[in-house]
Amino acid sequence: MCGIAGIIHPENPRPIDPARVERMCDAIAHRGPDGAGVWTDHGIALGHRRLSIIDLEGSPQPMLSADGRAVIVFNGEIYNFRALRRELEKDGTRFLTDGDTEVILAAWQKWGEVCLSRLDGMFAFALYDLEKKQLLLARDRFGVKPLFMARLSDGGIAFASELKAILAHPLMRRSVDMLAVEDYITWGYVPDHRSFLSGVEKLPAGHYRLFDMGKPAPQPRQWWDITFAERRKGKSADLEAELLHLMREAVQSRMVSDVPLGAFLSGGVDSSSVVALMAEGSVQPVTTCSIGFDVEAVDESSYAERIAALFGTDHKSRRVDPNDFGALDAIAAMFDEPFADASALPTWRVCQLAREHVTVALSGDGADEALAGYRRQVFQHHEDRLRNRIPAGIRSAILGPLASIYPKADWAPRPLRAKATLSALSVSGAEAYAAAVSITGPDQRAALYSEAFLKARGDYRAEQPFVETMETAPARSGLDRAQYADLKFWLPGDILTKVDRTSMATSLEAREPLLDHRLVEFAAALPEGQRVNGREGKAIVKRTMERYLPRDILYRPKQGFVMPIAEWFRGPLASSARQVARSKTLAALDWFDPKALSDLADRHISGRSDHGRILWQLVMLERSLSALGISDRK
Incomplete structure (x- = not known):
């Protein structure tokens, strides 16, 4: 590296x-x-x-x-x-x-x-x-x-x-x-x-x-592209055996190193699977590293400790808390461009921890994109099947207006958010998935922007290239198209950027065995039922790894490696939320409406709305502009 x-x-x-x-x-x-x-x-x-x-x-x-x-x-x-x-x-x-x-x-x-x-x-x-x-x-x-x-x-x-x-x-x-x-x-x-x-x-x-x-x-x-246009045939047991072989080969090939090697371990399906296969092929205990949080709802450290004990790893752990907010200038400098994936900070911290013990670390990144592990992909799969049964005219004429008057329920589980479902069904699958992946929708962005920025932006909308990627994908279904867009758009832009910059900032090499191209090509050709089974994503991976991992690890709800930013912006970081709304750097650029930013912060801090992710975006944008030395429009 x-x-x-x-x-x-x-x-x-x-x-x-x-x-x-x-x-x-x-x-x-x-x-x-x-x-x-x-x-x-x-x-x-x-x-x-x-x-x-x-x-x-x-x-x-x-x-x-x-x-x-x-x-x-x-x-x-x-x-x-x-x-x-x-x-x-x-x-x-x-x-x-x-x-x-x-x-x-x-x-x-x-x-x-x-x-x-x-x-x-x-x-x-x-x-x-x-x-x-x-x-x-x-x-x-x-x-x-x-x-x-x-x-x-x-x-x-x-x-x-x-x-x-x-x-x-x-x-x-x-x-x-x-x-x-x-x-x-x-x-x-x-x-x-x-x-x-x-x-x-x-x-x-x-x-x-x-x-x-x-x-x-x-x-x-x-010179290379992934295709979802083919379908593999075979019994489930045979497909699971082939998947396990590909996963083993991918992990073993990435364990070749002339320097100390270990793994990131979150306690989720993917990192636990990588550690299990590393332990299987290693004489010495695998060095594993994990990060925990001070908010129980997003803390997975206990699961990581269980997996570490199960496979006898040499486990290292550390916690992230709101005091780490002071490291954001360093994060902004790492990425150069604005980057608001809130897991960047804990990823950097786990890289720092790993570098104290190893020079190479294997991660579980890539499996969610390749094998439909995100909840949004599972929802897209079911919504698209329903979308195909309802004529487009009825969807746009009835479901769209109904969604506009239905009460918003951000607090409810996704299956109970009828407004979101009705809205998704009223448009094409590509438009609906773009909305599911995005942090802020067109109306919300327009409300934040200044008149000068709206004029400069013109007719362009960020969803356009994403929708085009889905519509032109070599694919056979809505699930295929969603996964293709994640592999081509989200994976390189967000996930891999995050891991590259944070690992390289500590002079650590990160390797992603579950992104082995043979494994991903195999996954892309699997029947949809092997990827999504009911509400379970990555269905074939979970069945395959039952021989290695406890069922409550495999089938527990996916948490994701994220910081509790919504809670922090209402508590120890509330002043930071108000400060970014009054940022002199952002005001000088005249990209946003100051009153809209102030209202956004007030609604979040009071608990009336959840704008934690948008506030984090604005904080990181301000820090990135400072790191780049950009203070005005020139």
């Missing part, structure tokens, strides 16, 4: 000052404290910060191929590099190191960009072919590893693992993309199709860009 940075002048190659790339790399030194290097050629410069995981002494970067014809900077891990190495050696390839980086170089030289489909792992890399005068920028299938790109005023293109590295370049301007503000207020993060700063792009997951010197910059090309 590392950090990469670089600059290319594709159309008019010119010398590049290596000091500029060194400064970019210095900005992300936390991603790689074990080594650094810069390589330059006419029109191209590559920089690297290394966190040593495999071949600790023998794989420095930037790395030249054995024949000196190609050079690479690489962030990530290739889990099948030994198998690829054996295959390449049979064809006469000579290797000088024992790591995975050199294998990517050799794979490129043999197969070209097709090599990407041969790589099993998480990665973002920049590979320059000196003979062909080509630069390949590539990102892994799911977007586990990030890659930012920006056009500079001198015609060059800067790229890096984090936005802060690009901002270290003196020609990078800091101007906010107003549509990204709309995206952020809707979702709580800036999705991968946009960046918070104008002129910055994120290479999409499963895409690459191949630059030719002397030619215009190319558009990204997709």
Whole structure:
């Protein structure tokens, strides 16, 4: 796991000052404290910060191929590099190191960009072919590893693992993309199709860009996509056996490391399953780490302790409380862009705890997206089946108006919230799911925005690209489309961004075995009944893991790894809620109506409404603007 940075002048190659790339790399030194290097050629410069995981002494970067014809900077891990190495050696390839980086170089030289489909792992890399005068920028299938790109005023293109590295370049301007503000207020993060700063792009997951010197910059090309269009057949027992085999293989392949390795353990189905399979394949006790909270309703630490005892792990734990609110400036600086997933703080804390004991930690991320583990996916599944039985005209003409007059009941369990159900049924499945995933809907956003911002936003609505993603998905059902959107939109934009930034801030490598592409491809082809059974999501996973885990762990209601922000904003952090409503930073930008923000805070603190998540968004937006040095619209 590392950090990469670089600059290319594709159309008019010119010398590049290596000091500029060194400064970019210095900005992300936390991603790689074990080594650094810069390589330059006419029109191209590559920089690297290394966190040593495999071949600790023998794989420095930037790395030249054995024949000196190609050079690479690489962030990530290739889990099948030994198998690829054996295959390449049979064809006469000579290797000088024992790591995975050199294998990517050799794979490129043999197969070209097709090599990407041969790589099993998480990665973002920049590979320059000196003979062909080509630069390949590539990102892994799911977007586990990030890659930012920006056009500079001198015609060059800067790229890096984090936005802060690009901002270290003196020609990078800091101007906010107003549509990204709309995206952020809707979702709580800036999705991968946009960046918070104008002129910055994120290479999409499963895409690459191949630059030719002397030619215009190319558009990204997709090299991998998930499909839900196929269906597997077979008895449940056979499918469960295949799933267990894939999970075992995924976990075991990610336990290869030349440094201490452990796991995050929340006590939920996914992390408990990963720990169970790690313990099965490990002679030594697995090191596990968990975080607890001071509010019982969201505290899962007792479940984590049960799993740790069951598998005899070396368990470490720590608690998060409102006093940690003072760490938000550090969180904002980690993410660069505004990021309001409230679990970022405890994720950072568990990464800090893990780094005290290990250098690599396995997580359970990805299973909810791949195997329908979110409650919203289960509701979408049932609502879409009902939606298909009611003509669209009746749904829009009757259910929509009925939803508008039905009393709102946020306090009630989701199945009893008739207003939400009627509203969801009155629109298309894609529109309903976008509303379920979003934090703030169109009407609520419009009430918060200033007139100036509404004018700048124009006709764009953040839900549009999400709905389009669902409507064009290679899928057969509403559940398929919801999962596809989660894998393409929510997973890289929120979940994987959170884990990458918080783990790398502590120089910890996080690995996601349940995002093994073979496992996800298998899951996407499962019949819907194997994914959702009644009100149970991840049905096949829970049946499969019954041989390892207690039933009350497998079938207890999903809690999620979140902080009790609603309670804190009514108690110890109430003053912070009022302060953000009067924020001078937000007022100077003129994006929001000050009275609307004040009313929002008052209604939440008094208990009349639950606006905890929106208040958290505003707090994190204010902190991020300060971290970026943005105080006005210029």
